[in-house]
Amino acid sequence: MPLLRKDLLGTRELSPQEATLILDTADNFSEVGRRQIKKVPTLRGKTIINLFFEASTRTRTSFEIAAKRLSADSINISASTSSVVKGETLLDTARNLQAMDPDAIVIRHSSSGAPHMIAKVVDASVINAGDGANEHPTQGLLDALTIRQKKGGFAGLKVAIIGDVLHSRVARSNAHLLSKLGSHVWLAGPRTLMPFGFEKLISDAEGSVRFAGSMDEALDAADVVMMLRIQLERQSGGFFPSLKEYSIHFGLNRRRLERAKKDVIVLHPGPVNRGVEIDSDVADGPFSLILDQVNNGVAVRMAVLYLLAGGE
Amino acid sequence: MTNLLIKSGHLVDPSQNIDGIKDILVRDGRISEIGDSLSADDTEVFDASGLIIAPGFVDLHVHLREPGQEYKETIESGARAALAGGFTSICCMPNTQPVNDNAAVTSYIVERASTAGLARVYPIGAITAGSRGEALAEIGEMKRAGIVALSDDGRAVADTNLMRRAMEYARDFDLPVVDHCQDSCATGGVMHEGDYSALLGLKGMPALAEDIQVARDIMLAELTGARVHIAHISSARSLDLVREAKARSLPVTCEITPHHFTLTDEEVHRREYDTNTKMAPPLRSRTHVEAMIDGLRDGTIDAIATDHAPHHANEKMLEFDRAAFGIVGLETALSLSVDRLLHAGVVNITRLVDLLSCGPARVFRLKAGTLSKGSLADITIFDPNAEITIDATKFKSKSRNTPFDGWKLKGLVSSVFVGGRQRLKE
Numbered sequence: 001m002p003l004l005r006k007d008l009l010g011t012r013e014l015s016p017q018e019a020t021l022i023l024d025t026a027d028n029f030s031e032v033g034r035r036q037i038k039k040v041p042t043l044r045g046k047t048i049i050n051l052f053f054e055a056s057t058r059t060r061t062s063f064e065i066a067a068k069r070l071s072a073d074s075i076n077i078s079a080s081t082s083s084v085v086k087g088e089t090l091l092d093t094a095r096n097l098q099a100m101d102p103d104a105i106v107i108r109h110s111s112s113g114a115p116h117m118i119a120k121v122v123d124a125s126v127i128n129a130g131d132g133a134n135e136h137p138t139q140g141l142l143d144a145l146t147i148r149q150k151k152g153g154f155a156g157l158k159v160a161i162i163g164d165v166l167h168s169r170v171a172r173s174n175a176h177l178l179s180k181l182g183s184h185v186w187l188a189g190p191r192t193l194m195p196f197g198f199e200k201l202i203s204d205a206e207g208s209v210r211f212a213g214s215m216d217e218a219l220d221a222a223d224v225v226m227m228l229r230i231q232l233e234r235q236s237g238g239f240f241p242s243l244k245e246y247s248i249h250f251g252l253n254r255r256r257l258e259r260a261k262k263d264v265i266v267l268h269p270g271p272v273n274r275g276v277e278i279d280s281d282v283a284d285g286p287f288s289l290i291l292d293q294v295n296n297g298v299a300v301r302m303a304v305l306y307l308l309a310g311g312e
Numbered sequence: 313m314t315n316l317l318i319k320s321g322h323l324v325d326p327s328q329n330i331d332g333i334k335d336i337l338v339r340d341g342r343i344s345e346i347g348d349s350l351s352a353d354d355t356e357v358f359d360a361s362g363l364i365i366a367p368g369f370v371d372l373h374v375h376l377r378e379p380g381q382e383y384k385e386t387i388e389s390g391a392r393a394a395l396a397g398g399f400t401s402i403c404c405m406p407n408t409q410p411v412n413d414n415a416a417v418t419s420y421i422v423e424r425a426s427t428a429g430l431a432r433v434y435p436i437g438a439i440t441a442g443s444r445g446e447a448l449a450e451i452g453e454m455k456r457a458g459i460v461a462l463s464d465d466g467r468a469v470a471d472t473n474l475m476r477r478a479m480e481y482a483r484d485f486d487l488p489v490v491d492h493c494q495d496s497c498a499t500g501g502v503m504h505e506g507d508y509s510a511l512l513g514l515k516g517m518p519a520l521a522e523d524i525q526v527a528r529d530i531m532l533a534e535l536t537g538a539r540v541h542i543a544h545i546s547s548a549r550s551l552d553l554v555r556e557a558k559a560r561s562l563p564v565t566c567e568i569t570p571h572h573f574t575l576t577d578e579e580v581h582r583r584e585y586d587t588n589t590k591m592a593p594p595l596r597s598r599t600h601v602e603a604m605i606d607g608l609r610d611g612t613i614d615a616i617a618t619d620h621a622p623h624h625a626n627e628k629m630l631e632f633d634r635a636a637f638g639i640v641g642l643e644t645a646l647s648l649s650v651d652r653l654l655h656a657g658v659v660n661i662t663r664l665v666d667l668l669s670c671g672p673a674r675v676f677r678l679k680a681g682t683l684s685k686g687s688l689a690d691i692t693i694f695d696p697n698a699e700i701t702i703d704a705t706k707f708k709s710k711s712r713n714t715p716f717d718g719w720k721l722k723g724l725v726s727s728v729f730v731g732g733r734q735r736l737k738e
Binding site for chain 2: 109172
């Protein structure tokens, strides 16, 4: 059964049923990575373009491996090699790519809404691989898959998302998705990095999204702790005084993690700033599922590519 | 010049407290007589029965892009768009290339407008040289060349000391100072800071940025005695500040655009980052829009102005954060005002005409906004009940950047006379 939509632009517009379908499909595909021959013919003859306007190692590699394991032909275009530097507009780039009849375009862009814009003008399925501070739906889905594997489900879980929520597409995709699936999401971090108002818009969810009064409040009895990467340039932007101070007040260490449940799991979308938002002994410790997330990323992206581009 | 007799229309002229069926006789481009069952020899007769006759509309805030960006709009195309929208007088902002910060540019605009011979065009001069916010422009010289107000629109004068000097100086030249109120805390923002900017991951422009600057300007108006006009007001708190200033009889006025009383920031979400929802000030949240409606109802707001901001499609078909700010407004203002204010019961017909015509004329002290005997025969005739569908492809403006394309509204401009000459015929 394919998804009844052309594009995956965000978790915001996914129904819980659609999200569950993607996760179930990903579960099935995760076995492919453990085979001797890591390839299925599912998307043979399909063309997938990875259009990356921002640097990315993990996400791009993950999409590329996912496409290859499905036997699709995948092409990578990065901003430095694309015609963007020659002054071509995003819409023109998209139309030109469309003229080559791809089945899916995976796009990462620094502007929120860029994938929505190209989705309106191309026939190919558009998959958002991160747009500005808006969404990163496959990251949300792979986080959800990781949580489901350990916790069995989402209902009633307390999920703490800590750090630069304001600029984080990962936080947004997770907040939408996990609350929709029944978890209670608590956001925390320095007040300068909290967008206000956003919890009010999540009304159709089984679960909830709220801002915690403090990091400790978010951590108290949490089932899942998700640390966000802090961008170095936020310091010069005046959002917090120094990385040292950030790490003391908003970093996750072993002592702080004791506030969470005994069977807490710790997630991080990567790349990790060790010693800033998370201490190495937590990142590498027994609660950390950071590498499971990366592993699940391939399966989730296989599922999304299959469900969107796999139709006849 | 032939004479004109406009028969049987519903004349609404708040400047003379007229609201009823009247005939209007125009001689030599001026209003000669208003009365019942007028007749005159040797006149063209215009039957206005079933229509509203109003003093020609006045737009205090348009961008005509000439000189410098004629691919977006010219003085001629803008003046033609004005007539299509019922505006017989428009005031154009100085952010052209070069900036209208000296008498030569002012004269050029006046000259081009005169050659076009369409709507009357009144230039607004820059407050500071190049609108760079560093030193005063040649205000006296521009006044002599024809400017009617001062503004660094689009770039608020951040330096309070300079703004104080500008107001002190402007006062002696009897020029209102118009401010696009936007403090630095909105810098880099692309939409209203609120629920939807958080949801969409777009950088917000807080209402606070407007409020801080409005508060400062009101205090400066009080200190200097200069007339201060707040451009495109959009924040509830700013409106309260203006209301309070007026209660204290300070020389403070304000205008609102049709989009700021029609649309909310939810539109950016609903239309998935449609760049025709991007403007400065940004579309605000519902609370703010409701406050604007109150301000229109209670008289705090003096004028409806369009902030007509033409942009080429290439400047709008971009990522949201890279696209140009602004929308065209001249050709949709009447319909939006009639539909959203008159038919919605926010204002009556007298107040509507006041907002579009007399009010703005008062703010800049223009020879407009009245059909009293002897005044210029600038007349707009419209049908408030005609149903229309906005079609951007039919715009007289060179640009099509509107969020209202395809909207079905009530209110149609049927005829426009400038100096007694019919310039628009539906």
